[in-house]
Amino acid sequence: MAEGxxxxxxxxxxxxxxxxxxxxxxxxxxxxxxLLGPNGAGKSTLFALLTRLFVAxxxxxxxxxxxxARQPRAALARIGVVFQQPTLDLDLTVRxxxxxxxxxxxxxxxxxxLRAAEVLERLNMAERAQEPARNLNGGHRRRMEIARALIxxxxxxxxxxxxxxxxxxxRLAITGHVHDLADAGLAVLWATHLTDEVAPGDQLAILHRGxxxxxxxxxxxxxxxxxxxxxxALTEAAA
Ligand SMILES: Nc1ncnc2c1ncn2[C@@H]1O[C@H](COP(=O)(O)OP(=O)(O)OP(=O)(O)O)[C@@H](O)[C@H]1O
Numbered sequence: 001m002a003e004g005x006x007x008x009x010x011x012x013x014x015x016x017x018x019x020x021x022x023x024x025x026x027x028x029x030x031x032x033x034x035l036l037g038p039n040g041a042g043k044s045t046l047f048a049l050l051t052r053l054f055v056a057x058x059x060x061x062x063x064x065x066x067x068x069a070r071q072p073r074a075a076l077a078r079i080g081v082v083f084q085q086p087t088l089d090l091d092l093t094v095r096x097x098x099x100x101x102x103x104x105x106x107x108x109x110x111x112x113x114l115r116a117a118e119v120l121e122r123l124n125m126a127e128r129a130q131e132p133a134r135n136l137n138g139g140h141r142r143r144m145e146i147a148r149a150l151i152x153x154x155x156x157x158x159x160x161x162x163x164x165x166x167x168x169x170x171r172l173a174i175t176g177h178v179h180d181l182a183d184a185g186l187a188v189l190w191a192t193h194l195t196d197e198v199a200p201g202d203q204l205a206i207l208h209r210g211x212x213x214x215x216x217x218x219x220x221x222x223x224x225x226x227x228x229x230x231x232x233a234l235t236e237a238a239a
Contacts, residue, residue, distance in 0.1 A: 003029035003064050004187035005050075005156045010059030012045055012210075019045040021210045023059065027189055027203065029155065032182035034198040034218065035191045037207035038235050043191040044084070046207075047160045050189075051081055064155035077105070080149035082159040086141060090134040094125065097133055098148050105152035119147040123177055139170035143177065156187045163197065171197065195227040208235045 010023040020042045027033040037043050048054040050061060052072055061068040066075035088097055095116055102112035120126045123143040133141065142162055149157060159178065163171040175190075175197050182188040190197070198204055200219040205212050213234050214221050222230055 003155045003185075004031070005189060006060070006062040007046075007050075008060045010046075010049065010056055010061065012042075012049060012054065012056055012058075019210050020049070023212060025205055025212065025215070027156070027187040029187050030182060030185050031203050032179050032188045032190065032199070033203040033205060035189055035205050035207055036193065036195065036198065036231060037191070038193055040209075041193075041207040041235075042210040043207060044160060045210075047081075047083075047158060047191065050158055051079070052076060077152065078155045080152070080154035080157045082142070082145050082149050082157075082162050084160040084162075084164060086145065088133045088141060088145065091132060093130050093132055094120065094136070094144055095129040097144065098151055101148045102151050107152065115151055119150045120144075122150065122181075123147040137170075138166050139173060142166065142170075142174055146174070146177065146181075150181070154186070156189070157181060158189050158191075160191045161193070162190070163192070163194070175199075195231050198227060206231060206234055 005027040007023050007025045010020060011018070012020040023046065035043055045054070049056050052068060063075040064078035066078065068075040092100070098116040098119065099112050102108065102115060107115060117126065117129070120129055123146055125140065125143050125147055128136065128140060133144065136144065163174055166174065178188055178190060179199065198218045202218045204216065204218040204221055206214040218227060
């Protein structure tokens with residue numbers, strides 16, 4: 001588990017309002033974990049805690065074996081993040097956007113160039129490297145953000161509803177790319193409210209009102225019916 005993500009006993013409140021309650025979740029290296037929750041379930045709060053935008057008073061987060069509270073620099077160095085809102089500089093080329101991020105992680109010169117080319121290749125984006133980001137469609141912009149999140153060779157990749165606003169074919173392509181990254185050894189945590197982005201073999205955690213109300217492989221949690229029915233039953237019954 002040292003290379004993956006471990007969360008235990010994690011809780012968070014906004015004043016009197018509990019947003020996360022005693023979260024236990026482990027994503028080993030090489031696994032794609034879908035964090036499925038309706039709006040307001042607490043997904044963004046969890047991501048804010050994982051990226052240290054907020055600091056939790058209770059619970060433990062370990063990233064690639066590093067305790068986020070005690071070794072924040074080492075832990076954050078091993079995490080790649082794709083936020084819900086795009087954060088690209090549209091006036092810069094794809095390559096420049098990546099090199100800028102590489103510099104933030106201490107990579108420069110030929111090493112940064114090579115790494116930028118490598119991650120773009122991995123996302124099938126190599127031929128777009130010299131184009132301004134503005135020229136890319138929504139799907140390619142997202143792929144570029146995923147490539148950028150890999151620039152410093154993270155062990156854990158977090159994606160917060162990364163397919164918002166994309167059409168069905170593009171969503172499928174992006175989920176496929178990220179499953180490939182998990183197969184290649186990354187621990188992936190993919191937050192979504194869309195059940196069709198979850199594959200039967202994925203690890204799945206269903207978050208509702210700040211609690212994980214079901215956890216296991218998607219196949220096991222779904223049972224005989226559809227995941228959509230199961231998800232609605234779990235989240236509506238408790239609503
Ligand atoms: N700054 C805040 N102050 C008070 N309550 C908040 C604040 N931010 C979020 N909340 C509440 O905490 C709960 C969890 O919110 P959060 O944004 O983490 O959910 P989410 O699953 O990411 O939802 P969405 O998919 O809509 O972004 C919600 O009930 C929300 O209203």
